Amino acid sequence: MMLLLRRMILALCFAMAALPAAAVQPDEMLDDPVLEQRARDISAGLRCLVCQNESIDESNASLARDLRLLVRERLVAGDSNEEVVDFIVERYGEFVLLQPTTRGWNWLLWAAGPLLFICAAGVGAAYIRSRSRAESPASDALSEDERRRLEELLRE
Amino acid sequence: MISLDPKDVPARDKQSSRGRRDKVNAAPFALIGAGPPLEYDRGMVTEFGHFALILAFLVAIVQMVVPMAGAHKRWPGWMAVAEPAATTQFLLIGFSFLALTWAFLTSDFSLRLVYLNSHSAKPLIYKISGVWGNHEGSMLLWVLILSLFGAMAAWFGGNLPPGLRARVLSVQAAIGVAFIAFILFTSNPFERMPVPPFDGQDLNPLLQDPGLAFHPPFLYLGYVGLSICFSFAVAALIEGRVDAAWARWVRPWTLAAWVCLTIGIALGSWWAYYELGWGGFWFWDPVENASFMPWLLAAALLHSAIVVEKRESLKSWTILLAILAFGFSLIGTFIVRSGVITSVHSFASDPERGVFILLILVVFTGGALTLFAARSGVMQARGVFGIVSRESALVANNILLAVSAFVVFVGTLWPLVAEMAFDRKLSVGPPFFDMAFTPFMLILGLLLPFGSMLAWKRGSASRVARQLAPAFFLALALLGLTWVLQTGRSLLGPMGVFLGAWLIGGAVTDLISRTGQNRDWSRLRRLPRADWGKSIAHAGLGITMLGIAGLTAWEQEDIRIAQIGEPFEVAGFELELLGVEEIQGPNYYATQGEVAIRSDGDEIARLFPQKRNYPVAQMPTTEAAIDYRFLRDLYVVIGDEQSGGGWVIRTYLKPLANWIWGGAILMALGGFVSLSDRRFRVAAGAGKRTAAKGVPAE
Numbered sequence: 001m002m003l004l005l006r007r008m009i010l011a012l013c014f015a016m017a018a019l020p021a022a023a024v025q026p027d028e029m030l031d032d033p034v035l036e037q038r039a040r041d042i043s044a045g046l047r048c049l050v051c052q053n054e055s056i057d058e059s060n061a062s063l064a065r066d067l068r069l070l071v072r073e074r075l076v077a078g079d080s081n082e083e084v085v086d087f088i089v090e091r092y093g094e095f096v097l098l099q100p101t102t103r104g105w106n107w108l109l110w111a112a113g114p115l116l117f118i119c120a121a122g123v124g125a126a127y128i129r130s131r132s133r134a135e136s137p138a139s140d141a142l143s144e145d146e147r148r149r150l151e152e153l154l155r156e
Numbered sequence: 157m158i159s160l161d162p163k164d165v166p167a168r169d170k171q172s173s174r175g176r177r178d179k180v181n182a183a184p185f186a187l188i189g190a191g192p193p194l195e196y197d198r199g200m201v202t203e204f205g206h207f208a209l210i211l212a213f214l215v216a217i218v219q220m221v222v223p224m225a226g227a228h229k230r231w232p233g234w235m236a237v238a239e240p241a242a243t244t245q246f247l248l249i250g251f252s253f254l255a256l257t258w259a260f261l262t263s264d265f266s267l268r269l270v271y272l273n274s275h276s277a278k279p280l281i282y283k284i285s286g287v288w289g290n291h292e293g294s295m296l297l298w299v300l301i302l303s304l305f306g307a308m309a310a311w312f313g314g315n316l317p318p319g320l321r322a323r324v325l326s327v328q329a330a331i332g333v334a335f336i337a338f339i340l341f342t343s344n345p346f347e348r349m350p351v352p353p354f355d356g357q358d359l360n361p362l363l364q365d366p367g368l369a370f371h372p373p374f375l376y377l378g379y380v381g382l383s384i385c386f387s388f389a390v391a392a393l394i395e396g397r398v399d400a401a402w403a404r405w406v407r408p409w410t411l412a413a414w415v416c417l418t419i420g421i422a423l424g425s426w427w428a429y430y431e432l433g434w435g436g437f438w439f440w441d442p443v444e445n446a447s448f449m450p451w452l453l454a455a456a457l458l459h460s461a462i463v464v465e466k467r468e469s470l471k472s473w474t475i476l477l478a479i480l481a482f483g484f485s486l487i488g489t490f491i492v493r494s495g496v497i498t499s500v501h502s503f504a505s506d507p508e509r510g511v512f513i514l515l516i517l518v519v520f521t522g523g524a525l526t527l528f529a530a531r532s533g534v535m536q537a538r539g540v541f542g543i544v545s546r547e548s549a550l551v552a553n554n555i556l557l558a559v560s561a562f563v564v565f566v567g568t569l570w571p572l573v574a575e576m577a578f579d580r581k582l583s584v585g586p587p588f589f590d591m592a593f594t595p596f597m598l599i600l601g602l603l604l605p606f607g608s609m610l611a612w613k614r615g616s617a618s619r620v621a622r623q624l625a626p627a628f629f630l631a632l633a634l635l636g637l638t639w640v641l642q643t644g645r646s647l648l649g650p651m652g653v654f655l656g657a658w659l660i661g662g663a664v665t666d667l668i669s670r671t672g673q674n675r676d677w678s679r680l681r682r683l684p685r686a687d688w689g690k691s692i693a694h695a696g697l698g699i700t701m702l703g704i705a706g707l708t709a710w711e712q713e714d715i716r717i718a719q720i721g722e723p724f725e726v727a728g729f730e731l732e733l734l735g736v737e738e739i740q741g742p743n744y745y746a747t748q749g750e751v752a753i754r755s756d757g758d759e760i761a762r763l764f765p766q767k768r769n770y771p772v773a774q775m776p777t778t779e780a781a782i783d784y785r786f787l788r789d790l791y792v793v794i795g796d797e798q799s800g801g802g803w804v805i806r807t808y809l810k811p812l813a814n815w816i817w818g819g820a821i822l823m824a825l826g827g828f829v830s831l832s833d834r835r836f837r838v839a840a841g842a843g844k845r846t847a848a849k850g851v852p853a854e
Contacts, residue, residue: 023434025795026717026804047583053441055585058434098585100570105578109570113563113592120555128548131469134540 023058028065030072039072042084046071047096055098202267205255206346209296212248212303213336215241219306219329223322235322239310242325245332246300246307253300256345257287266352269293269345275358275772277743285369286359291493291509292345294372298489299335301373301380305409306332309384316405323391324384331383334516342509358743358772367427371420375447378417379485382450384409385457386482389475390524393531398471403464406478408831410461414454415827421447422820433778435791435808437707437816440589445568446488449561453481456557458827459550466612467539467547472532473554479528483521484561490517491568542614549607549615553600560596567592601655601701604694605662609669623669627661645709652705659698663691686833693826696819703815710811717798718805723754727809729790730754734762736794736803744768746779749794749803753783765794765805789813 043057219241226234494510763781795804
């Protein structure tokens with residue numbers, strides 16, 4: 001039980017670190033609005049490593065701040081957006097990318113939706129065709145019983 | 157986190173003077189005892205609660221076995237066991253839940269759960285919501301709602317054929333057995349502390365909020381409500397009989413579950429908007445996705461059940477959807493409760509629990525799908541319809557909703573798959589979902605007004621197109637207008653405006669078309685409530701889409717160091733930080749700023765953004781101050797004091813923000829209006845008729 005308690009406390013510590021309160025601080029921001037906007041766009045796509053499912057733009061963890069400063073440093077040094085992202089991925093791995101790449105098996109992730117959609121649309125179209133060509137069942141007209149029920153309902 | 161080592165806790169208690177009833181303003185909080193000295197006999201209620209849960213487990217086993225055997229052998233006496241058993245099970249779990257609530261209300265820290273998640277100084281409402289603000293308690297709420305739905309099916313199921321009713325309640329009880337066992341064996345909320353500590357560790361402050369207090373119950377009503385659809389589907393498979401009457405029984409339950417799920421998701425999203433401090437409303441977090449997938453599938457089920465009810469087509473697909481919808485609820489429970497995919501909201505992560513839920517998931521979903529594979533052949537489609545018809549439109553609706561749910565599913569699980577199968581640690585975040593999910597919603601939005609007005613069996617595309625032309629051109633005009641006004645920004649905003657206007661206009665057109673050729677408006681009053689519900693819900697979807705587009709496309713942000721008494725301008729408003737003071741709440745301290753908002757020199761609002769610190773939970777939170785208006789929110793957050801003077805102030809202008817949740821409320825309202833439709837109330841008679849006509853499988 002002590003172990004569990006300790007784990008809960010640990011979780012709380014993490015929750016603290018991951019708390020999305022104040023993100024970008026005024027002292028971090030670049031004077032050039034164009035560069036700053038580029039920095040914000042890049043930051044929104046990079047994951048805060050110690051948080052859970054937050055971008056460094058949203059996180060107030062100190063590591064996220066370091067990364068934000070790093071992004072701005074590279075931009076000031078003249079890197080393009082891609083170069084900045086590559087630089088960070090090289091250091092921290094593809095885990096930092098909130099938008100997964102299409103490399104390796106990842107194409108399956110990207111293609112899963114469209115592929116299923118094409119299959120489903122095919123099956124759906126075949127079903128609709130088959131229904132539109134099916135023989136109308138004899139019971140399609142109202143039976144005596146159903147007619148009575150309908151009248152009853154209409155009267156209500 | 158200085159002295160929170162659990163080993164210190166009892167020691168610290170001995171030093172403190174027991175029974176002190178100080179006011180909360182003395183520090184530190186952890187040493188204050190607002191609660192009375194520990195009384196052990198008060199805890200008897202808790203023991204009864206625990207005992208009631210064990211009894212409920214036994215009752216559920218009886219309810220699972222006896223009626224099913226009875227239905228199989230056609231023994232009325234055995235089948236009749238189901239109803240009283242369902243009621244008893246609900247009452248026992250209800251008592252158990254009340255006992256736990258009592259322990260929270262009286263701050264009985266001899267219970268480990270209360271110690272970990274409560275504090276004597278916590279406001280009353282959060283003592284209550286603390287019951288489900290943790291793993292064990294939320295699972296108890298889960299089974300409480302499960303048994304509530306079982307009991308309601310027993311109470312209102314008088315019109316069901318006895319065999320079907322017995323089987324439905326038996327399947328429902330089987331789910332109950334699995335989950336009560338899960339609680340009793342892995343997550344017992346009634347576990348005691350060896351040495352009762354003097355005060356608790358407080359509930360996670362993020363959860364101490366009115367929006368989040370009622371978010372889980374609604375979410376669970378939705379999630380777990382789908383269990384009834386599942387039970388109906390499995391019972392129908394066992395009986396081998398699906399007909400219009402079956403769909404008519406299932407639809408109200410689906411509708412009710414979907415309405416609750418809508419409210420639950422909207423509450424959660426609204427909470428995130430004002431609580432997390434920068435006004436995001438949806439993060440594609442695994443826990444959010446866990447509730448969103450069942451919502452999408454329930455929406456699909458809602459629509460396909462109409463086809464079964466009115467046209468006796470799409471039967472096997474509807475059964476499959478009912479199984480999948482609840483299957484995704486189970487997957488959601490697994491994701492949230494096992495912490496397998498860690499995320500901001502996850503309270504618990506324990507492999508033993510994860511494996512147990514996974515087992516439940518595999519047994520129920522796998523079992524039902526196997527049954528489905530074996531039996532789906534007996535369900536014959538009867539309805540015949542043309543290619544252009546309401547039926548086809550609803551097939552398209554189902555494809556789009558199911559595929560988009562699948563995209564969310566793949567995206568949520570992909571990091572896990574990549575790590576296990578390819579040894580790659582990667583993230584799938586919002587950019588993926590925005591790109592992979594949104595297109596399907598756009599197609600859905602484009603087709604919806606058109607499809608919803610097509611006639612059953614054989615529709616006329618040109619006629620519907622003529623009727624919808626005004627709505628279409630109005631939406632197009634608004635697109636043009638917003639595009640010109642916003643000058644040079646992305647097309648996202650105008651496209652959202654188009655979709656929203658198209659959906660709202662389509663819903664209105666649908667209603668107008670019901671007045672007939674000579675525009676007899678009194679017909680609207682006599683229109684079935686289901687038709688009103690449909691239009692309201694579809695317009696609600698349009699309003700939500702408009703809100704999302706407006707907020708994402710036209711948001712403005714300002715981050716700065718504000719000096720007290722020096723006004724600054726954001727998005728045409730003048731803001732002035734008038735002062736900052738330290739204040740004290742019941743269980744927190746706060747730094748509170750006072751910000752005046754002026755427009756054209758007149759003060760239009762005064763906002764009080766806070767930065768709170770909860771000393772017991774050792775956690776800071778931000779409380780944004782929001783000036784809510786119809787067309788925009790002004791969202792102000794206070795940050796840290798700067799060494800050179802001044803405070804960090806963040807200001808956001810959030811256009812159409814309220815529309816997101818306003819639309820969700822309309823969707824829920826539409827579902828509710830539809831639920832009150834006459835045909836569900838008169839379904840009793842119709843049910844008896846069709847049931848007698850159904851064809852048994854054997």
